Amino acid sequence: MIDLYYWPTPNGHKITLFLEEAGLPYTLKPVDIGKGDQFQADFLAFSPNNKMPAIVDRAPADGGAPLSVFESGAILLYLADKTGRFFGADVRQKVEVDQWLMWQMAGLGPMTGQYGHFTTYAPERIDYAVDRYTREVQRLLGVLDRRLAGRAFIAGDDYTIADMAAYPWINPYPTPLDLEPYPEVRRWHAAIAARPATVRAYALAKQVNPDAGKPLTEEQRKQLFGR
Incomplete structure (x- = not known):
């Protein structure tokens, strides 16, 4: 248990x-x-x-x-x-999963968290911070979008912990980012949202x-x- x-x-x-x-x-x-x-x-x-x-x-x-x-x-x-x-079937897929998990932990999560803080929770608006973290999250979404091109999930055909780590950090705040420029992210996100376990x-x-x-x-x- x-x-x-x-x-x-x-x-x-x-x-x-x-x-x-x-x-x-x-x-x-x-x-x-x-x-x-x-x-x-x-x-x-x-x-x-x-x-x-x-x-x-x-x-x-x-x-x-x-x-x-x-x-x-x-x-x-x-x-x-x-x-x-959910960690890959062989050493090469495990490497893919591991590095994208670290990407989420070191990049997508912290940067999106800062975006959320300065757009939602900060007591006063700080334009520099909002712009800085908006652009960084947009950059990271672009990285993810390119990675997902031609792949069902982040590490390939299989759903893994890399996907579980990244999925909750896509637009988790009341001030959402425009996902229109990221069609692969939108397709991937919708597929995970439809899973019964999700x-x-x-x-x-x-x-x-x-x-x-x-x-x-x-x-x-x-x-x-x-x-």
């Missing part, structure tokens, strides 16, 4: 996408980041960067004590290794956080950006 410490953010969605696709049994442990749950000592004990998601595997492959993993990319790699799924994974968002999409309160801002 996997304990998933989760809140419905793009990084949180990555892990529910995997778990729903793989059919692994898991228990959802909500971490309300607007209330500061991520700073609680019991959570910090296994997620020291005070970020979610994190998991605790109660039945690791070595048969030993429960094993905890933090950082969404590391969790995807761990789960892919545990199940032998539908199930995203249905968890409203169950866990019925207030998703509402403006942040001052207390939520303090917990998210002031600590």
